[in-house]
Amino acid sequence: MAQKTYAGIAVDVNDEGYFTNPSQWTKEIAMEIAKEEGVVLTEKHFLVLNYLRDRFARGEALSIRGINKSGIVEVKDFYQMFPGAPLKKSTKIAGIPKPESCV
Amino acid sequence: MSTEKTNPVKKVSIICSKGTIEDVYAALVMGNGAVMEGIECNLFFTFFGLEAIMKKRMDKLHTGVVGNPAMRLPGGSRMPTWLGVIPGMEAMVSSMMKSQMDKLDVPPVSEFIELFVAGGGNLYACKLAADMFKVTKEDLSEHVKGIITVGEFYEHAGGEGAHIIFT
Numbered sequence: 127m128a129q130k131t132y133a134g135i136a137v138d139v140n141d142e143g144y145f146t147n148p149s150q151w152t153k154e155i156a157m158e159i160a161k162e163e164g165v166v167l168t169e170k171h172f173l174v175l176n177y178l179r180d181r182f183a184r185g186e187a188l189s190i191r192g193i194n195k196s197g198i199v200e201v202k203d204f205y206q207m208f209p210g211a212p213l214k215k216s217t218k219i220a221g222i223p224k225p226e227s228c229v
Numbered sequence: 230m231s232t233e234k235t236n237p238v239k240k241v242s243i244i245c246s247k248g249t250i251e252d253v254y255a256a257l258v259m260g261n262g263a264v265m266e267g268i269e270c271n272l273f274f275t276f277f278g279l280e281a282i283m284k285k286r287m288d289k290l291h292t293g294v295v296g297n298p299a300m301r302l303p304g305g306s307r308m309p310t311w312l313g314v315i316p317g318m319e320a321m322v323s324s325m326m327k328s329q330m331d332k333l334d335v336p337p338v339s340e341f342i343e344l345f346v347a348g349g350g351n352l353y354a355c356k357l358a359a360d361m362f363k364v365t366k367e368d369l370s371e372h373v374k375g376i377i378t379v380g381e382f383y384e385h386a387g388g389e390g391a392h393i394i395f396t
Contacts, residue, residue, distance in 0.1 A: 187334065189334045190261070190265060190344055190348070191334050191335075191336050191340070191344060192334060194344060194347075200347070201343075201344055201347035201348065202347040202348075205264075205347065205348050205349060209267075210267035211265060211266050211267040212265065212348075213265055214265075214266075227334070228258055228262055229258060229261060229262075229333075229334060229335050229336070229341075
């Protein structure tokens with residue numbers, strides 16, 4: 127298992143850079159991963175990140191549809207907040223594994 | 230470096246020519262999956278595929294139950310063709326398909342189209358098919374960008390790392 131250092135803390139990641147131990151995540155770490163991904167985090171980003179972490183902790187599958195129904199963010203804004211590949215990028219910054227959903 | 234990394238898919242144009250639940254969802258899953266990966270996507274609906282973007286029909290699609298040798302009964306045995314002709318069988322199978330997809334968090338067609346468009350995807354209808362079936366812009370979802378010719382489709386489909394898929 128690989129390790130990466132964010133904000134002075136070594137964290138466990140897989141070969142794609144996704145966290146394998148979400149409990150190692152902090153806000154400061156998120157800001158550094160976001161910088162790598164070219165995203166500047168705002169309060170709203172953190173609402174989304176916390177939502178994703180919550181769902182993951184409850185063992186629920188993540189999907190674009192779920193995000194749309196979450197009431198936290200509209201899909202259109204979600205795409206703008208995490209440009210490129212939103213679900214992959216946001217989960218990476220949220221310190222949780224890459225989602226396996228096709229929808 | 231592998232060619233997958235050096236020549237990634239950057240744009241995909243998907244043609245949906247059939248109007249059954251499974252054909253339409255195949256196109257929508259591919260299309261929505263593309264925008265989720267940051268790949269530019271056009272979905273072009275032609276012939277019976279037009280049903281998928283017609284306001285009054287998009288959420289009432291059916292699965293064909295006759296002449297589909299891969300159709301299985303609950304339990305796994307093959308569904309004989311004669312069973313498919315029983316009145317109500319197509320509706321029942323179609324509603325089973327929809328409920329199974331709902332369990333997997335696959336949205337109804339209208340909602341799926343909204344997600345796709347919110348992600349930056351483009352929807353087009355085929356002019357020839359629209360003329361043939363007497364379908365006008367008013368019949369179509371507000372998210373459809375236009376009724377276009379095959380020539381215009383190819384113009385939209387161009388670009389580096391661009392691919393076309395026919396379903």
